[in-house]
Amino acid sequence: MKRRDFLKSVSGLAAGAMVPAPAIWSPAKADARSETLLIVSEGGPNNLDIHGVGTNVPGYEVSWNCYDRLITHEMKSGPGGVPYYNRDKFKGELADDMNVGDMSVTFKLKKSAKFHDGTQVTAKDVKWSLDRAVSVGGFPTFQMSAGSLTKPEQFVIVDDSTVRVDFATRDRLTIPDLAVIVPCVVNSELVKKNASEKDPWGLEYTKQQTAGSGAYKVTKWTAGTEVIMERNDAWVGGPMPKIKRVIWRMVPQAGNRRALLERGDADISYELPFKDFQEMKANGKLDVVSLPFSNGIQYIGMNVTRPPFDNLKVRQAVAYAIPYQKIIDAVLFGLANPMFGAAKDKPTEVAWPQPHKYYTDIEKAKALMAEAGYPNGLETTISFDLNFAGVNEPLCVLVQESLAQIGIKATINKVPGANWRTELTKKEMPLFTNVFSGWLDYPEYFFYWCYHGNNSIFNTMSYKSPEMDKFIDGARKAAAFGDKAAYDADVKSFVDLAFTDIPRIPLYQPFVNVAMQKNVSGYQYWFHRRLDYRAMTKG
Amino acid sequence: MLTMIGKRLMFAIPSLIGVVIVTFLLTRALPGDPAAYFAGPAATKEAIEQIRKKLGFDRPLIEQFFRYANDLAHGDFGTSLTTGQPVATELRNRLPASAELTLLGLFVSVMIAIPLGVLAATRPGSWIDHLCRVTTTAGVSLPVFFTGLVLVYVFYFRLGWSPAPLGRLDVFYSAPPTVTGFYLIDTLIARDFEAFRSALSQLIFPATTLAIFSLAPIARMTRASMLAVLASDFMRTARASGLSPGTVIVTYAFRNAMLPVVTTLSMVFSFLLGANVLVEKVFAWPGIGSYAVEALISSDFAPVQGFVLTMAVMYVLLNLVIDILYGVIDPRVRLEG
Numbered sequence: 025m026k027r028r029d030f031l032k033s034v035s036g037l038a039a040g041a042m043v044p045a046p047a048i049w050s051p052a053k054a055d056a057r058s059e060t061l062l063i064v065s066e067g068g069p070n071n072l073d074i075h076g077v078g079t080n081v082p083g084y085e086v087s088w089n090c091y092d093r094l095i096t097h098e099m100k101s102g103p104g105g106v107p108y109y110n111r112d113k114f115k116g117e118l119a120d121d122m123n124v125g126d127m128s129v130t131f132k133l134k135k136s137a138k139f140h141d142g143t144q145v146t147a148k149d150v151k152w153s154l155d156r157a158v159s160v161g162g163f164p165t166f167q168m169s170a171g172s173l174t175k176p177e178q179f180v181i182v183d184d185s186t187v188r189v190d191f192a193t194r195d196r197l198t199i200p201d202l203a204v205i206v207p208c209v210v211n212s213e214l215v216k217k218n219a220s221e222k223d224p225w226g227l228e229y230t231k232q233q234t235a236g237s238g239a240y241k242v243t244k245w246t247a248g249t250e251v252i253m254e255r256n257d258a259w260v261g262g263p264m265p266k267i268k269r270v271i272w273r274m275v276p277q278a279g280n281r282r283a284l285l286e287r288g289d290a291d292i293s294y295e296l297p298f299k300d301f302q303e304m305k306a307n308g309k310l311d312v313v314s315l316p317f318s319n320g321i322q323y324i325g326m327n328v329t330r331p332p333f334d335n336l337k338v339r340q341a342v343a344y345a346i347p348y349q350k351i352i353d354a355v356l357f358g359l360a361n362p363m364f365g366a367a368k369d370k371p372t373e374v375a376w377p378q379p380h381k382y383y384t385d386i387e388k389a390k391a392l393m394a395e396a397g398y399p400n401g402l403e404t405t406i407s408f409d410l411n412f413a414g415v416n417e418p419l420c421v422l423v424q425e426s427l428a429q430i431g432i433k434a435t436i437n438k439v440p441g442a443n444w445r446t447e448l449t450k451k452e453m454p455l456f457t458n459v460f461s462g463w464l465d466y467p468e469y470f471f472y473w474c475y476h477g478n479n480s481i482f483n484t485m486s487y488k489s490p491e492m493d494k495f496i497d498g499a500r501k502a503a504a505f506g507d508k509a510a511y512d513a514d515v516k517s518f519v520d521l522a523f524t525d526i527p528r529i530p531l532y533q534p535f536v537n538v539a540m541q542k543n544v545s546g547y548q549y550w551f552h553r554r555l556d557y558r559a560m561t562k563g
Numbered sequence: 564m565l566t567m568i569g570k571r572l573m574f575a576i577p578s579l580i581g582v583v584i585v586t587f588l589l590t591r592a593l594p595g596d597p598a599a600y601f602a603g604p605a606a607t608k609e610a611i612e613q614i615r616k617k618l619g620f621d622r623p624l625i626e627q628f629f630r631y632a633n634d635l636a637h638g639d640f641g642t643s644l645t646t647g648q649p650v651a652t653e654l655r656n657r658l659p660a661s662a663e664l665t666l667l668g669l670f671v672s673v674m675i676a677i678p679l680g681v682l683a684a685t686r687p688g689s690w691i692d693h694l695c696r697v698t699t700t701a702g703v704s705l706p707v708f709f710t711g712l713v714l715v716y717v718f719y720f721r722l723g724w725s726p727a728p729l730g731r732l733d734v735f736y737s738a739p740p741t742v743t744g745f746y747l748i749d750t751l752i753a754r755d756f757e758a759f760r761s762a763l764s765q766l767i768f769p770a771t772t773l774a775i776f777s778l779a780p781i782a783r784m785t786r787a788s789m790l791a792v793l794a795s796d797f798m799r800t801a802r803a804s805g806l807s808p809g810t811v812i813v814t815y816a817f818r819n820a821m822l823p824v825v826t827t828l829s830m831v832f833s834f835l836l837g838a839n840v841l842v843e844k845v846f847a848w849p850g851i852g853s854y855a856v857e858a859l860i861s862s863d864f865a866p867v868q869g870f871v872l873t874m875a876v877m878y879v880l881l882n883l884v885i886d887i888l889y890g891v892i893d894p895r896v897r898l899e900g
Contacts, residue, residue: 062734070646077617078644161613247646247653248857249730249849271734275847279712280728283720289727441860445599449611 058563059268061544063555064281064290068251068274072242073230074205075156075164084205085554086251089270091208091236092261094119094131094150094187095199099548106313107548107559111465114199117261118145118209118237129199133185136260139211139237147181152212154179154189156225164206170464171201194504197464204463205552211235239265239558249274253557266546266561285310285539291562292540292547292555297414301537302357311542314535315549316361319470320461321377322415324423325484325528327454332404336525337396342455343382343529344389347426352532355418361533372516376467377533380523389430401431407456411441416457419531423457451486458484459534463551467515468499475522487527492518568883575879582875583635583868587628590864597644597863618644631868640872641865643858650869654851658873659744660731661843661850665835667747667766668773673828676778680785680824684793685812695782703779707838711772711845718768726764728846733761769846776838777831784827788820821892829885833878 069083072090076083096117102108116122119131137145155176158168168174172195180188191198201207214235219226229235234242239261240253253270273290275281282300284290286309296304305312324346326333333339348364365383372378393399406424408416417438424434434455439447447453460482462469473480476496477488495518502511522528536553546560598615615621619630634641640650676699683695718725726733731746736758739749747766750759792798793816801811840852851870858866 056735060735064729070644077614161617162610166610246656246849247643247648248854249847250734273729273734273847275729276844276853277712277728277847280715280845280847283715284727284729287720287723287727289729445611449599 056269059266061267061270061557061560061562062289062291063270063272064275064284064293065272066274066276066278066281066295068248068272069245070247071231072234072245073210073227074208075160075210075225076227076231077162079163081554084552086234086242086253087208088205088550088552088554089240089253089557090234090238090242091210092118092137092145092238093203093205093208095122095203096261097203097550102549103315104313106315107546108315109548109550111200111318111551114203118150124199127194128188128190129202130182130186130188133187134260135185137237138258138260139214140234140241140256141211141214142258143211143213145209145237146184147187148184149212150187150209151176151179151181152216153210154207156210157206157208160225160227167204167206167463168201170469171195171197171199173198173201173207195500196503197466197469200464200466208236208238211237237261240270262558265558267557270557282539285541288541291544292538294536294538294555296537296539298355298357298359298537301359301539304539309542310539311544313538313540313547313549314359316533316535317459317461317553318549318551319376319463319465320459320534321363321530322360322419322457322459322532322534323528323530325453325456325458327451327485328527329451329486330454332396332398332402333454335396337392338398338402339526339529340382341389341392341396341430342427342432343380343526344385344392345426345430345432346382346529346531347384347422348531349384350422351419354422355415356532356535359535359537361535363530363532372519374467374512374515376470376515376519377530378519380526380530382523382526382529384426386426386429393430393432398431401433403433403435404454405437406434407437407439407447407453409441409444409458410438411444412459413438415534419457445481448484449481451484453484456484457531461534465551466503467519468496468503471496471518471522472500474528475518485527487525489521489525492521492525495521568887571883571886572879579872579875579879582872583632584628586868586871587631590867591624591627635872640869643866644863646854646866650865653854653866654869654873656744657849657851657854660848661836661839661852663745663747664766664769664842664848664850665773665832665839667770668835669777669828669832671770672774672777672781672831675774676781677785677824679778680782681789681812681817683782684786684789687790692786695786699779699782702775702777705775706841707772707776708841708845710775711769711842714768714772715845725768726761728768729765730847730849731762731765732758733765736761765846769842769848772842772845773835773838777835780827780831780834781824785820785824788823789816792816792820818892822889825885825888825892829881832881836874836877 065082067080067082069080069086071079071083072086073079074084074087094117095114097109097111098113098115099107100110114122116134118133118137120134121132123130133145133147133150139145157164158174158176159165172192173189174192178190178192180190182188189202210230215226215229218229232245237259239256239259241256242251243254244250244252251272253272255265255268275284278296278300281290281293282296282304285293301312301314304310324342326339326342328334348362352358352360352362363377363379366379366381368381393401406420408420420436424436427434448458460470460474462473473482475483475487475492477490477493479486479488495514499511499514499518502514536549538547540547543563544560548556548559550556598618598620599611619627631641638651640654642649643653646653679695679698683692686692715728719728732738739746739753739755739758742749742752746762747759750756750762798811798816801815836852839850840856842848843850843853844856851873855867855870858870
């Protein structure tokens, strides 16, 4: 990004922030309602700090809205005109200015930025927070390393309001990784005061309360019941949000969440069954937004290290036996992007996800089974995660039915949610369905985690191919040095190889569905797929 | 009396120790690896190991147990991983919600079931007897979550009479200052009548759901035990002595029929605490049942252990109260017996 564009966007924001929001103080409930957003969802946060041990996905939503990062993404118009984060354009949130050098990037902080308790946001806080993210271990440290941010030495205080981040290697993902949820800036003095020897990063303190500079702060949190957030009227990270108060209630029953929406009591909800979304879309009383997961795919994976799926012909047979369209129609009610049946002569694109060329053809699958040496079929199990049984169970039943036609007798193995990750790590399941989606929307990022021979947990098939590794590493390197021709060639090659070797069969790109009242607007799609209250308005 | 209570409590200690050991072992035997679960969707093997270490799950089982027992002795129930809060605090905050709901449900149920049972017993074969039979059969054969969902669908979604099933209070009311933890009582103490109305209207349907479910055993037991008493000799004597039918039924028959009813009540109460789990789910009620189930699903040990232990303590106390009640109702029942 050019420095001038950056400044322009930032000064625009600053001007926006200076216009004071109209202060409406009224004790009447009706008024309180119009400035309050009532969200209902199935689960709530278990920790208000994304750096905490085992913070769950709802916790990310709190972090996103209550903490600021140095930079964030610009918006663009996405599918159906819904604002969608722009992968390639950044703007300042706490930073006023970003200066990208060859092996480092320097940020100047906004002088007016203050934490919720009124103290100034300084370079010291930024360094402490980034150090914390790469040191606490677990998910935050892992996410930072995805952008080659691994050591505290990489974060340097230049002066009180200037921070420099040194690159460990040239990596295209370093800057985008500074705009994800994890590298949030925490009030270091406040947290240090509440830290202990056993807990030097003060994780126990930030678990219960927010200590950031973000647009909202948590005023009440009853775990498993509700989260109440109030607007921070001194926020300078962007235009002043319209919603003063956010009440987020946990309603375990999907049917009740739908009833609350349809009766007009709740403003917004997600995590409903696809059938409900489709019906709500059809009856038109509510606004339903459906957008594809960026860089996400639901797939059927096959363990390639052991028979029968070590045999390419068997994998191809399965790929021709899957009832793709039926899954989209009957399981997802059309709310998904098909990732199959591309035209024979369609050239491979430099993009991901993109559809493969397999389609349902039972005769061809039968022939492939015979060629593979299994004319009489075989027996196996197909596993899925019970936490997402709403989609996974019917999907597996359809696959099971279809596989039976080519002689594969698959027993369905339902794995409880708590156990799923353990099963994945073991890498013993022969056949399974799962979703992967990456926060960073780059093909090589997806392939690095899912197909690379370093065999990460997401390479659920244990797929190893020196050729594949060569293409993936090549693409990462080419991206870092801006070699577009080499990059394009490598991306096309690894996509092609993934489809010919077919260790996993992409089924579709899932949709994130959000239903809201007609008077609620300003929904934005973010890579993390949670709500951003800052842009929302009501009435 | 006091020594008897002390003795009873002493006898409860071995069973509580047993409960502690069994729940500890059972939760460890659950499938699933909490470390892997809480490492999040993007964890590497090393990240999972790190978390396992942090949570102390890398130690031998016996060491984990002694640490757990030691914590318990200090009143520390551990910390829930799913909600991130200390289990003791959570249970303390959530128990009143469950208790208020269960007690009100039981109260409504008793108010309907006992008169119904008595009337059915005094007029066997009449329309009221049939009504009793039909309501109890229907009540017991409808699963609680189903009754709950039907009530929500009809009275909230269709008719709009009841408030949104969003827990204990309307979202725009704030909770009264905690005195008893029972909103119905606390709102009155705080003289916040609007909040009282809101709390009551939120309670009606979940309590009704529980009441419908628990009608059957109470009404049937009342009827059966009344029938047995009404057929006995002293009843004939009472009637023959010219006592009014009211006195005969209430003072002589009902009091004597109460013992089995009280026993049933205690069973129904513990039963309801279990049935609560589903009702709490349907009405987004912040009670201990839904808390325990969520913890169980994510193999979160501490809350499950805390929940089972709390329930065990409550059963012990409940049994004690029932035993004392026996003595009050029928002095012939020796407390030591």
